[in-house]
Amino acid sequence: MKTTLLTEITVREICDGFVYNEFEGKGLFGLGGRLTIQPEYQRNYIYADGKKDVAVIESVLKGYPLGLIYFNKVAENRFEVLDGQQRITSLGRYLTGKFAIKDDNDIPQYFSGLAEDLQQKILDTKLLIYECEGTESEIKEWFKTINIAGIPLNEQELRNAIFSGPFVTRCKEVFSNSNNANIQKWSAYISGTVNRQDYLACALDWVSKGHIEHYMSQHRYDTTIDEVTRYFNTVIDWISSVFLDVESEMRGLEWGRLYETYHTAPYNAAAISQRVQELYADPYVKNRKGIFEYLLGGEVQTSLLLVRVFDEATKKSVYKQQTLQAEQEGISNCPLCALGHEANRTKIWKIGDMDADHVTAWSKGGATDIHNCQMLCKSHNRAKGNK
Numbered sequence: 001m002k003t004t005l006l007t008e009i010t011v012r013e014i015c016d017g018f019v020y021n022e023f024e025g026k027g028l029f030g031l032g033g034r035l036t037i038q039p040e041y042q043r044n045y046i047y048a049d050g051k052k053d054v055a056v057i058e059s060v061l062k063g064y065p066l067g068l069i070y071f072n073k074v075a076e077n078r079f080e081v082l083d084g085q086q087r088i089t090s091l092g093r094y095l096t097g098k099f100a101i102k103d104d105n106d107i108p109q110y111f112s113g114l115a116e117d118l119q120q121k122i123l124d125t126k127l128l129i130y131e132c133e134g135t136e137s138e139i140k141e142w143f144k145t146i147n148i149a150g151i152p153l154n155e156q157e158l159r160n161a162i163f164s165g166p167f168v169t170r171c172k173e174v175f176s177n178s179n180n181a182n183i184q185k186w187s188a189y190i191s192g193t194v195n196r197q198d199y200l201a202c203a204l205d206w207v208s209k210g211h212i213e214h215y216m217s218q219h220r221y222d223t224t225i226d227e228v229t230r231y232f233n234t235v236i237d238w239i240s241s242v243f244l245d246v247e248s249e250m251r252g253l254e255w256g257r258l259y260e261t262y263h264t265a266p267y268n269a270a271a272i273s274q275r276v277q278e279l280y281a282d283p284y285v286k287n288r289k290g291i292f293e294y295l296l297g298g299e300v301q302t303s304l305l306l307v308r309v310f311d312e313a314t315k316k317s318v319y320k321q322q323t324l325q326a327e328q329e330g331i332s333n334c335p336l337c338a339l340g341h342e343a344n345r346t347k348i349w350k351i352g353d354m355d356a357d358h359v360t361a362w363s364k365g366g367a368t369d370i371h372n373c374q375m376l377c378k379s380h381n382r383a384k385g386n387k
């Protein structure tokens with residue numbers, strides 16, 4: 001890859017013909033139309049919180065360096081911003097009157113109202129720009145490794161960069177668009193934020209069964225995303241038809257996998273709803289996030305709930321009592337071994353070879369206290385299962 005350092009390009013030139021798309025929140029063009037500020041593979045504009053925008057302008061006015069900016073030369077006299085898009089957008093937005101800075105007297109100053117010498121100072125500021133020229137894969141490989149002042153790209157932002165094209169563009173219109181009215185509903189089940197691509201990552205994860213990059217690579221040049229949206233909506237509809245109440249622990253669960261595993265089974269939503277409430281009220285349930293899969297699976301896999309276990313003192317006490325009695329009777333201290341006809345019938349196990357067991361299973365209402373505790377040898381405990 002060939003790189004050239006450019007030191008003579010000014011803010012005036014960069015912002016010549018600056019266009020800002022209010023709806024998408026991104027800067028589009030500069031350098032009199034020869035510069036694409038936000039190529040498809042760039043993240044959404046994240047500076048528009050009012051603070052970082054202002055910080056960029058204040059840095060320029062104080063003569064502080066803005067840091068390196070990278071351009072990708074895509075054709076003769078045509079460039080894309082590889083890194084620095086947010087800084088350039090802040091400059092362009094200020095020059096076009098999109099926000100104000102505060103002066104020394106705390107009075108808001110738009111660019112048009114600035115003293116002329118300050119206007120000139122901004123316009124004449126020279127930026128430090130690396131112009132890079134290489135193949136698409138070289139540029140993208142390099143793009144993947146840069147991690148400059150701004151917020152580092154997360155995994156999905158990187159994938160959007162690597163597989164940029166019409167498919168990513170269409171996906172972002174639906175799943176990375178905070179103006180999408182469905183986001184509110186989706187946020188009951190999906191964690192993260194829209195503009196950091198968390199919803200898109202989720203939609204792609206579901207439809208691809210976890211093979212996001214493979215899927216993006218296969219569909220990179222598709223101009224429609226029907227399969228993604230159809231699958232996504234199917235999963236969302238399934239969740240909300242099985243679970244009538246929205247609980248905060250539902251956010252961020254592996255709904256794609258749960259849908260694939262359980263969607264062919266019938267569920268009684270009213271009964272499920274009642275069980276959700278009961279399990280939420282059960283003090284022995286330590287992991288509420290596990291409640292949903294536990295119910296989907298027919299209340300078999302208790303381990304999902306991390307039901308409270310017996311503490312060491314209880315185990316020791318029960319072991320001692322059980323062993324004493326077994327020795328007197330000449331039988332095994334594992335009550336199940338004692339019932340058998342094999343060599344273990346009289347075996348006295350060490351405490352380390354035994355596990356605590358609920359006599360009455362937790363799922364049948366058995367409590368996790370000493371009166372409901374028995375020690376079993378490990379193999380009998382395992383055989384009794386995790387119920």
Ligand SMILES: [Zn+2]
Nearest residue numbers: 334337377380
């Ligand atoms: Zn046993």
